[in-house]
Amino acid sequence: MAHFLPLPDAVAQNLKSGDTVAFEGFTHLIPHASAHEAIRQDVRDLTLVRMTPDVIYDQLIGMGMVRKLIFSYAGNPGVGLLRRLRDAVENGWPHRIEIEEHSHAAMANAYEAGAAGLPFATFRGYKGAELARVNANIRSVTCPFTGEELAAVPAIRPDVTFIHAQKADRKGNVLIEGIVGVQKEAVLAAKRAVVTVEEVVDDLAAHPNACVLPGWTVSAISVVPGGAHPSYAHGYYPRDNASYIAWDKIAADRGEFLAWMKHNVLDASPEDFAERTKDLRSAA
Amino acid sequence: MSELDFTPDEMMTIAAARALKNTDVCFVGIGAPSAACNIARLTHAPDVTLIYESGTIGTAPTVLPLSIGDGELCETAVTTVSVPEMFRYWLQGGRVTVGFLGAAQIDRFGNINTTVIGDYDAPKTRLPGGGGAPEIASSCGEIFITLKQSKRAMVEKIDFFTSFGHGEGGDHRARLGITTKGPTLMVTDLAVWKADPETSEFTVVSLHPGVSRDMVQDTCGWTVRFADELSETPHPTEIELSTLRDLRARTKAAHSSGAKTGEAA
Numbered sequence: 347m348a349h350f351l352p353l354p355d356a357v358a359q360n361l362k363s364g365d366t367v368a369f370e371g372f373t374h375l376i377p378h379a380s381a382h383e384a385i386r387q388d389v390r391d392l393t394l395v396r397m398t399p400d401v402i403y404d405q406l407i408g409m410g411m412v413r414k415l416i417f418s419y420a421g422n423p424g425v426g427l428l429r430r431l432r433d434a435v436e437n438g439w440p441h442r443i444e445i446e447e448h449s450h451a452a453m454a455n456a457y458e459a460g461a462a463g464l465p466f467a468t469f470r471g472y473k474g475a476e477l478a479r480v481n482a483n484i485r486s487v488t489c490p491f492t493g494e495e496l497a498a499v500p501a502i503r504p505d506v507t508f509i510h511a512q513k514a515d516r517k518g519n520v521l522i523e524g525i526v527g528v529q530k531e532a533v534l535a536a537k538r539a540v541v542t543v544e545e546v547v548d549d550l551a552a553h554p555n556a557c558v559l560p561g562w563t564v565s566a567i568s569v570v571p572g573g574a575h576p577s578y579a580h581g582y583y584p585r586d587n588a589s590y591i592a593w594d595k596i597a598a599d600r601g602e603f604l605a606w607m608k609h610n611v612l613d614a615s616p617e618d619f620a621e622r623t624k625d626l627r628s629a630a
Numbered sequence: 631m632s633e634l635d636f637t638p639d640e641m642m643t644i645a646a647a648r649a650l651k652n653t654d655v656c657f658v659g660i661g662a663p664s665a666a667c668n669i670a671r672l673t674h675a676p677d678v679t680l681i682y683e684s685g686t687i688g689t690a691p692t693v694l695p696l697s698i699g700d701g702e703l704c705e706t707a708v709t710t711v712s713v714p715e716m717f718r719y720w721l722q723g724g725r726v727t728v729g730f731l732g733a734a735q736i737d738r739f740g741n742i743n744t745t746v747i748g749d750y751d752a753p754k755t756r757l758p759g760g761g762g763a764p765e766i767a768s769s770c771g772e773i774f775i776t777l778k779q780s781k782r783a784m785v786e787k788i789d790f791f792t793s794f795g796h797g798e799g800g801d802h803r804a805r806l807g808i809t810t811k812g813p814t815l816m817v818t819d820l821a822v823w824k825a826d827p828e829t830s831e832f833t834v835v836s837l838h839p840g841v842s843r844d845m846v847q848d849t850c851g852w853t854v855r856f857a858d859e860l861s862e863t864p865h866p867t868e869i870e871l872s873t874l875r876d877l878r879a880r881t882k883a884a885h886s887s888g889a890k891t892g893e894a895a
Binding site: 417419 | 683684685686695696697698699700701703704710712713714716717718721722745750751753754755756757758759760761762763764765767768769790791792793794797802803806807808885
């Protein structure tokens, strides 16, 4: 059953050091506010899961909170590479992290398997590709009916998944619209799920086929207007491209990165996100 | 030069766009392919179906997306599906005729690396990784590639096989049980290359206007094969050029300011 909680309480009750955690979103609805709260609470030794790690994973890695990264495409979308991730992988700063690398198809199927309560996912993939050589979790199975050899990867089962969505109703049912990514599967695959929303409404006014997560699939809901910034929330505010471009420069220098994190994350609060999207909303 | 002035990058994008047919269903990769695919849609192939891995099917953006998940792609699409559905039903299900990819590093057999430069465990440069490409390369009917020529990108031996092209050449794909054609076409800023039907090696079939064989060889890390009957890539037409320039101008205006992207939310 979804509990409506302030974000600091929702994070404290659902995320612990040592957890496997997914902050999912596919360019759209990236849960920035939740990741920033996790950074403020200084949880450590995390295994991060996500198909497309971007700026928030660069921040979590740069702050030394991450032990392992499970992913399929790590980049600053539309801008370039993730510099804090590169520094960790190439130079071991602030410490080395373990990498488990897949393709998108593998990750999407692995989330689905997790949501379906299956131990592994099978799909036609990785043919001729080299990732299987460096990732022991890419194996193969033989189809019992046709004899075809197929790729197999373990199901993804996060301890907790964080997502951002447009709205929830007062019973805690959550509506996601636009590019829905892999968020539904990531929530259903996880033991616990925390959802930040732009607003709470009396009636979701959802189309019968809309992507709705019933309240009983969610552990906690926090109302954080602007909580996806600088990514976007379809229908509320557009993507803040300038912030993504600026991140490339901020993340390039260790000192500049740490100063930015202190000012914009450690000394900030969930309420600051509303301010960051104020102008974007009027442009929308 | 010709009656029209154009840059090598414009020639590349336009020549790549021409490869798409109106009936194609195309899985669009990040970067250079996106411009080419949308120019095809805005010129000779208005009904081409463009699919981005974020889940948008049949999208028709008015500006080029800055990333594969921009709201513009969703708003103009026939439908938007979840990412698992995209990879299971649409890509793996064999419903895509062309995968259009870029490359950080490529060899003469169309094998692509977007994972690491150097050793995997101690890389010189950690690149973003494969994303959708490993399965795009094996599940789409055929693969088109577009990239700017450089010795850094076009190498004798790639550092990592992110996505499999023709492996060591010949029938290597078929021997691995892959039933699709793989890379058949590569369009660079200097030339159009096609995979040889026998050896599967990329062979230059046409040089862009003003380009010499030496210019192609000097910017390529392997010994280039040229077709016996080498032609010249047709010049961009006025309509192709103006369509590309209008699209780039709209895109630049839309993305130049973060707070005013012009993206309807």
